[in-house]
Amino acid sequence: MRRLDGTDVRLLLALVADPRGTVVAFAQALGLSRNTVQARMTALESRGALLPFDRRIDPVALGYQLTAFITVHVHQPRLPAIVQGLAQIPEVVEAYGLSGPSDLLLRVVARDAEDLFRINGAVLAVAGVERAETSLAMGEVIPYRMVPLLEASGRAHPATAHETLG
Structure with a gap:
């Protein structure tokens, strides 16, 4: 699997913040074109970067x-x-x-x-x-989480100007 770049990470963080958000809403929030967001979401799904819904x-x-x-x-x-x-x-x-x-x-x-x-x-x-x-299990002390990992990954691989252009 290709590593996620800064734009992918920003998109995933937006998806975590608003799991029911639309492609258009994500495009506006991230300053990307709708086509870029749609293509990135499709690529994330096809590469297995998004877990199945039943995990929720x-x-x-x-x-x-x-x-x-x-x-x-x-x-x-x-x-x-x-x-x-x-x-x-x-x-x-x-x-x-x-x-x-x-x-x-x-x-x-x-x-x-x-x-x-x-x-x-x-x-x-x-x-x-x-x-x-x-x-x-007596209790969950750290629930399943990805935001800290996404944030750390985003700092390690910030989006470039080329990635943010749709």
Whole structure:
């Protein structure tokens, strides 16, 4: 993926500030042409720089009050099948492959402690999962954020006069 330039960063910051803003509004606010903003938005979407909308949905609104992290130890040769099996568990909302003593880190959501127990059992029932350790998230202390990173990136790569011309 091509690195974002200063204009891309300014556009993303405007999108964070006004997620429902229009191309015309962003063009006016940033001093860019409508065509430039539209082309940049299309490029950001096609390059995968914008996450899917479902990342904005809070599981609490669906009744999933608990968040937990499960570190999973697996039989490595079965990893692709294990990942497929874990993906069948709806409450597994994210999974990462890890280096170090654990193989996978799962972020799961649950309605309550009993539901978390059921989900943990479903994880352990996936063929090839050797063991799992569950940690309950007690509270989010730094919510998912991109603005500080965008601002730092913008300082590192300010827009040039050429980039700001539509």
